[in-house]
Amino acid sequence: MNRTGVDIDRGNACSACAFEWAARTFSCREGRLGRPIPLEQGGFANVLAVNGLRVATSSDGIGTKAELAERTGVYDSLGFDLVAMVVDDLSAVGCEPVALSNVLDVDRPDPAVVDRLMSGLHDAATQARVVVTGGEIAELGRRVGGFGNGMRFNWSATGLGIFADGASPIDGRSIEVDDAILSLRSAGFRCNGFTRIRGVLSAAYGEAWHEEKRSDGTPWGTALLTPSLIYSPVLLQIAESGIRPTGVAHITGGGIPGNLVRVLRACGLGADLEDLFAPHPMMCEIQDLGSIDDAEAYRRWNMGNGMLLAVRPGDLDCALRTIAAAGYEAKRVGQIVREPRISLRPWCPGASRLEFPTQPDKRR
Amino acid sequence: MNRTGVDIDRGNACSACAFEWAARTFSCREGRLGRPIPLEQGGFANVLAVNGLRVATSSDGIGTKAELAERTGVYDSLGFDLVAMVVDDLSAVGCEPVALSNVLDVDRPDPAVVDRLMSGLHDAATQARVVVTGGEIAELGRRVGGFGNGMRFNWSATGLGIFADGASPIDGRSIEVDDAILSLRSAGFRCNGFTRIRGVLSAAYGEAWHEEKRSDGTPWGTALLTPSLIYSPVLLQIAESGIRPTGVAHITGGGIPGNLVRVLRACGLGADLEDLFAPHPMMCEIQDLGSIDDAEAYRRWNMGNGMLLAVRPGDLDCALRTIAAAGYEAKRVGQIVREPRISLRPWCPGASRLEFPTQPDKRR
Numbered sequence: 001m002n003r004t005g006v007d008i009d010r011g012n013a014c015s016a017c018a019f020e021w022a023a024r025t026f027s028c029r030e031g032r033l034g035r036p037i038p039l040e041q042g043g044f045a046n047v048l049a050v051n052g053l054r055v056a057t058s059s060d061g062i063g064t065k066a067e068l069a070e071r072t073g074v075y076d077s078l079g080f081d082l083v084a085m086v087v088d089d090l091s092a093v094g095c096e097p098v099a100l101s102n103v104l105d106v107d108r109p110d111p112a113v114v115d116r117l118m119s120g121l122h123d124a125a126t127q128a129r130v131v132v133t134g135g136e137i138a139e140l141g142r143r144v145g146g147f148g149n150g151m152r153f154n155w156s157a158t159g160l161g162i163f164a165d166g167a168s169p170i171d172g173r174s175i176e177v178d179d180a181i182l183s184l185r186s187a188g189f190r191c192n193g194f195t196r197i198r199g200v201l202s203a204a205y206g207e208a209w210h211e212e213k214r215s216d217g218t219p220w221g222t223a224l225l226t227p228s229l230i231y232s233p234v235l236l237q238i239a240e241s242g243i244r245p246t247g248v249a250h251i252t253g254g255g256i257p258g259n260l261v262r263v264l265r266a267c268g269l270g271a272d273l274e275d276l277f278a279p280h281p282m283m284c285e286i287q288d289l290g291s292i293d294d295a296e297a298y299r300r301w302n303m304g305n306g307m308l309l310a311v312r313p314g315d316l317d318c319a320l321r322t323i324a325a326a327g328y329e330a331k332r333v334g335q336i337v338r339e340p341r342i343s344l345r346p347w348c349p350g351a352s353r354l355e356f357p358t359q360p361d362k363r364r
Numbered sequence: 365m366n367r368t369g370v371d372i373d374r375g376n377a378c379s380a381c382a383f384e385w386a387a388r389t390f391s392c393r394e395g396r397l398g399r400p401i402p403l404e405q406g407g408f409a410n411v412l413a414v415n416g417l418r419v420a421t422s423s424d425g426i427g428t429k430a431e432l433a434e435r436t437g438v439y440d441s442l443g444f445d446l447v448a449m450v451v452d453d454l455s456a457v458g459c460e461p462v463a464l465s466n467v468l469d470v471d472r473p474d475p476a477v478v479d480r481l482m483s484g485l486h487d488a489a490t491q492a493r494v495v496v497t498g499g500e501i502a503e504l505g506r507r508v509g510g511f512g513n514g515m516r517f518n519w520s521a522t523g524l525g526i527f528a529d530g531a532s533p534i535d536g537r538s539i540e541v542d543d544a545i546l547s548l549r550s551a552g553f554r555c556n557g558f559t560r561i562r563g564v565l566s567a568a569y570g571e572a573w574h575e576e577k578r579s580d581g582t583p584w585g586t587a588l589l590t591p592s593l594i595y596s597p598v599l600l601q602i603a604e605s606g607i608r609p610t611g612v613a614h615i616t617g618g619g620i621p622g623n624l625v626r627v628l629r630a631c632g633l634g635a636d637l638e639d640l641f642a643p644h645p646m647m648c649e650i651q652d653l654g655s656i657d658d659a660e661a662y663r664r665w666n667m668g669n670g671m672l673l674a675v676r677p678g679d680l681d682c683a684l685r686t687i688a689a690a691g692y693e694a695k696r697v698g699q700i701v702r703e704p705r706i707s708l709r710p711w712c713p714g715a716s717r718l719e720f721p722t723q724p725d726k727r728r
Contacts, residue, residue, distance in 0.1 A: 014478040014501050018468075021482035022496035025489045033526050034462025036495050046498040048463055050526055053417060057524060059465040059500045064507060098398025099412055101423040103467065103520040104382075114378040118385035125389045131400050132386035134410040136423045136520065137378050141559065142509045143428060143518055154507055156467040156500065158522035160421060162397050162414055195505065 037169070047093065047169050054163040056095045060085040060252075061156030064194045068225045070147040071210040075113055077227040078155065079120030080127075081191045084228035085252070086159040087128045088307065091232040092248040094170035094239075095161035100125060101134040102157040107144040109137060110151035117155070128230045130159065164239070172247035172266030172310075179246055179336040180316040184234070185277045185329035186306030188226030192253040193300040197224065200290035214282060223282050231307050234326040238309075241322045247310040251302040257342050257356035258299060260308055264358045270341045273334035277304040278347040294346040295354050304347070310336055401533070411457065411533050418527040420459045424449040424616075425520030428558045432589045434511040435574040439477055441591040442519065443484030444491075445555045448592035449616070450523040451492050452671065455596040456612040458534035458603075459525035464489060465498040466521040471508040473501060474515035481519070492594045494523065528603070536611035536630030536674075543610055543700040544680040548598070549641045549693035550670030552590030556617040557664040561588065564654035578646060587646050595671050598690040602673075605686045611674040615666040621706050621720035622663060624672055628722045634705045637698035641668040642711040658710040659718050668711070674700055 026036040029048075037047045037054065047056045062081045069075045087097035102121065104114070114137065125132050146152030163169070189197065201209035201220055210221030231250075238245065247263035249256075256273070264270060279287075279297070283304070287297050297303060311319050316332060323330040337343075342356040390400045393412075401411045401418065411420045426445045433439045451461035466485065468478070478501065489496050510516030527533070553561065565573035565584055574585030595614075602609065611627035613620070620637070628634060643651075643661070647668070651661050661667060675683050680696060687694040701707075706720040 010473045010475060011501065011503055013475040014470075014473040017475055017479050018482045018499050018501060021479075021486040022499060024486055025494070025496045028490050028493050029462060029495050032462070032493070033460065034495065034524070036497065046465070048495070048497065048524075050419075050462070051417060053415060055414075055419070055524070057463060057465045057497045057522070059467050059498050059522065061467060061469070061500060061502050063502055064504055066507065096397065098393060098396070098414070099421060101410070101421045101522045103423050103425060103522070105425070105469070105518050105520070106378075109374045109378040111374060111377040111381055115381050115385075118382045122385040122388055126392050129392050129396070130389070131393050131398065131412070132389045133400065133412065133421045134423050134522075135382050135386060136425060137375065137382060138425050138427055138518075138520070139375055139559075140428055140518060143430065143516070145506045145509045152507070154469050154502075154504060154518070156469070156502070156520065158421070158423065158465045158467070158498075160398070160412075160419070160524065195503075 056090055056093055056161040057158055058086055058089040058161070059156065059158040060089060061154065062191050064198070065191050066153055066155060067147045067198070068210070068221055070150060070152065072221040072225060074225055075116035076120035077225055078117060079122070079124040080227035080230060082121060082155055082157050083124035083128050083130070084230045085191050086157045087130055087230060087232040088250045090159050090161035091235040092250040094167060095163045096236060097128060097130045097159050097161045097232050099131045099133045099160040100157050102132065102155065103136045103138065105138045105140050105144050105154045107141055107152040109139055113151040124230060128232050170245060170248055172263035175246040175263070175267035175269060175310050175336055177269060177336055177338050178313055179310045180313050180332050181271055181273065181334040181336065182309050182311065182316065182319060182330050183277055183305040183333040184231055184307040184323065186302045186304055187229050188280055188282070189224060190228040190252070190302055190306060196300055197286055200286050204289045215285060216281070229306060229328070234323050234328050237322050237326050238319055241318060243311060243315045243319050245309040245311050249308045251306055251308065255299045255301055255303065256305060256308065256344060260342055261356070261358045263310070264340070264342070268340060270337045270339045270343070270358060271334055272337050273342070273344045275331070276333045276344070276347060277331070279303040294351055298344060298346065298354060305333070420454055420457055420525040421522055422450055422453040422525070423520065423522040424453060425518065426555050428562070429555050430517055430519060431511050431562070432574070432585055434514060434516065436585040436589060438589055439480035440484035441589055442481060443486070443488040444591035444594060446485060446519055446521050447488035447492050447494070448594045449555050450521045451494055451594060451596040452614045454523050454525035455599040456614040458531060459527045460600060461492060461494045461523050461525045461596050463495045463497045463524040464521050466496065466519065467500045467502065469502045469504050469508050469518045471505055471516040473503055477515040488594060492596050534609060534612055536627035539610040539627070539631040539633055539674050539700055541633060541700055541702050542677055543674045544677050544696050545635055545637065545698040545700065546673050546675065546680065546683060546694050547641055547669040547697040548595055548671040548687065550666045550668055551593050552644055552646070553588060554592040554616070554666055554670060560664055561650055564650050568653045579649060580645070593670060593692070598687050598692050601686050601690050602683055605682060607675060607679045607683050609673045609675050613672045615670055615672065619663045619665055619667065620669060620672065620708060624706055625720070625722045627674070628704065628706070632704055634701045634703045634707070634722060635698055636701050637706065637708045639695070640697045640708070640711060643667040658715055662708060662710065662718060669697070
């Protein structure tokens with residue numbers, strides 16, 4: 001176990017085991033509607049063939065970010081986190097997210113809190129242009145824990161995406177040396193690494209850490225609750241402008257090395273990232289408070305870069321213009337190189353370059 | 365709040381609120397792939413139009429039945445419960461379940477336990493002929509509670525179903541007076557009403573109630589863990605035999621009155637249920653131990669009847685033969701009548717007939 005209390009090795013072993021069992025189910029729809037589509041490099045995406053159509057599913061949740069709402073009493077931004085986690089994974093394989101079904105586990109239902117959560121989910125889903133097709137609110141009593149005396153809850157969702165006619169999943173196979181890498185700026189921590197964040201802040205400030213002020217005067221609780229930007233609308237606009245990214249990495253748990261590596265393995269190449277967006281000041285403050293080095297920080301958090309896209313060099317300008325017109329911040333941050341490793345220059349002046357191997361993904 | 369500790373009124377208010385917010389998202393895919401299909405009576409099923417295809421989604425979880433695995437150390441049957449809850453809701457609207465994506469929330473991951481859970485999920489998914497397309501294992505620490513010192517977990521899933529070419533959702537609108545109602549026998553409690561069950565048993569036997577023996581000598585923990593039968597394969601076979609049920613009610617939380625009522629409201633008719641399958645002996649024992657009357661028992665548990673199907677009288681024999689050939693138990697248990705209420709004769713000789721109104725579904 002590492003210092004966060006999150007047991008990464010056991011977690012990886014569990015994910016690998018779950019994937020092995022899931023893969024053994026794939027043959028049961030051979031010759032039928034809903035056959036999983038094998039990837040050329042031997043694995044399977046969550047993509048099914050249904051007549052001439054390809055559909056994708058993706059599941060995720062907001063993790064322990066829920067505690068921030070319990071601490072601050074602000075519940076209407078978490079819907080943006082939930083939608084972002086689910087639909088941006090779908091966008092990263094190149095499909096259009098169309099629907100989302102959510103599961104809200106609660107200790108005891110509180111209609112006022114559920115109203116705020118679902119209001120936020122509505123706002124986020126509408127922004128992402130996905131319909132909320134269903135939902136389950138499960139009352140689980142002491143099986144759901146949390147902070148304080150209000151409703152305690154865990155929240156997850158599964159999204160459904162559809163590929164435009166003839167489109168195949170984006171999996172990184174067509175990436176080439178010298179493809180440009182651009183980054184979509186994040187607004188904050190999105191939904192990953194909150195266990196570590198809470199550990200740092202409670203060690204520094206005690207149990208009521210969320211009420212402590214950051215250097216800019218905002219309480220930590222409010223700052224950490226910053227909702228995730230939803231990138232799927234801008235990815236759709238890039239596709240509509242005629243540009244097909246050669247690879248997309250949604251920067252979630254594992255940070256840039258943990259997520260970009262999956263894309264790079266498909267093409268056997270590497271990435272030089274020379275000019276990433278700077279981490280948000282609150283990320284640097286957490287690093288300082290917890291004496292967390294850059295290597296760990298970039299492995300755990302998005303550090304200001306919520307999504308990375310590889311595009312052909314000739315597509316870069318048009319992609320950047322499309323993103324800017326959609327109101328998102330992006331820039332060229334690096335390029336694809338022949339050496340199979342991720343080389344990353346942290347933002348701080350004088351910081352050492354970080355290198356991460358593109359080792360095999362343990363799920364395969 | 366009622367005697368179970370489960371707050372039904374607050375739960376209903378939350379579900380209604382969530383549905384209202386979800387319904388407001390439906391227009392956001394107007395004119396696009398994935399448009400929700402409105403039902404004729406004014407609501408929406410979880411059914412989307414995608415080109416010429418109709419797809420359905422459904423989310424559910426195993427609820428507090430997870431505690432039985434924590435108490436007994438037997439983890440490989442819960443996959444059958446999870447698959448049954450999700451795919452049988454899809455089957456009940458008349459589509460073919462094709463895929464399932466699951467979310468496993470854990471306090472701390474234990475690879476050995478995850479292996480058993482996922483092994484069971486594989487076996488159940490293969491039986492139901494659905495692929496497990498994805499999964500998320502979320503390590504949530506103290507946000508997940510449970511029994512004992514092993515891995516604590518909550519487990520939910522979202523299924524994807526597809527309608528055969530030209531088929532429309534089964535919603536009960538075509539039900540007519542004198543349609544036969546047949547019941548598919550359940551194997552036990554499936555996944556509903558476990559909070560009440562635990563309350564009765566812990567009051568009767570104390571904290572280690574799962575080790576106490578039932579009248580037939582089996583421990584309560586083992587008996588209650590009886591896996592749910594998965595009905596979707598037999599519903600597919602009924603469809604393949606050329607029979608289209610006019611209405612299907614998957615008997616989950618709310619029992620026969622709570623689930624059959626949704627189907628009956630669509631046609632404005634009622635049901636006489638004269639010859640239901642008897643409840644399992646363990647259900648009667650729980651009733652006795654907790655002094656639970658029939659009205660409550662039939663509102664809370666399936667009482668031996670896991671799914672009810674309305675079919676044209678001329679289709680009954682063929683449907684029953686198809687079900688028997690598939691290895692499931694079924695029989696004719698009643699019929700559709702003009703009076704808009706559910707009239708139900710409990711199994712016990714001499715028991716009073718129960719009547720339930722077909723009041724408006726609060727979700728609409």
